[in-house]
Amino acid sequence: MKEVCLYTDGACRGNPGRGGWGAILVYGRYEKELSGGEPVTTNNRMELLAAINGLRALKEPCIVKLYSDSKYLVDAFTQGWVYSWKKSGWKRGKDELKNPDLWAELYDLVATHRVEFIWVKGHAGHEYNERCDALATAFADSFPDTALSDV
Numbered sequence: 001m002k003e004v005c006l007y008t009d010g011a012c013r014g015n016p017g018r019g020g021w022g023a024i025l026v027y028g029r030y031e032k033e034l035s036g037g038e039p040v041t042t043n044n045r046m047e048l049l050a051a052i053n054g055l056r057a058l059k060e061p062c063i064v065k066l067y068s069d070s071k072y073l074v075d076a077f078t079q080g081w082v083y084s085w086k087k088s089g090w091k092r093g094k095d096e097l098k099n100p101d102l103w104a105e106l107y108d109l110v111a112t113h114r115v116e117f118i119w120v121k122g123h124a125g126h127e128y129n130e131r132c133d134a135l136a137t138a139f140a141d142s143f144p145d146t147a148l149s150d151v
Helices: 043-056 071-078 081-087 100-112 127-141 145-150
Strands: 002-014 017-027 030-041 062-068 114-119
Touching: 002 043, 002 127, 017 043, 017 127, 030 043, 030 127, 043 062, 043 071, 043 100, 043 127, 071 081, 071 114, 081 100
Parallel strands: 002 062, 062 114
Antiparallel strands: 002 017, 017 030
16 A cells, blocks of 8 residues: 555634635655635634545545644544544534534545544644645635625
């Protein structure tokens, strides 16, 4: 299996607000940057979409080291929360889990690959985290400030 590093970040201008996500895939000397966003979203949705879109871009099952500054994303897998959420029908205790559609898709993508989730401190000078943040914030800033007033 190929070994790939995936760096991800999400950004939101307000929560909810204009959002963007960025991902960088690194395989040997090759790098691929990805980004996207939504005019009205949340930070957690953008963090999840960064990971989802990075994994979606892989053309075959890989060994993936996924780096994120989102403790929520990383802990969901490293602490095993996501497995409990799936077992309970994407609920968090008695409450509905936010973004169950994204958690379900990410769960399936993680099952396709061998993914190790690694937390990195955000805004601490980590080269790829900073680049992902720049991709995410640029996409968030591409939406007009009036996005929320249209809701």
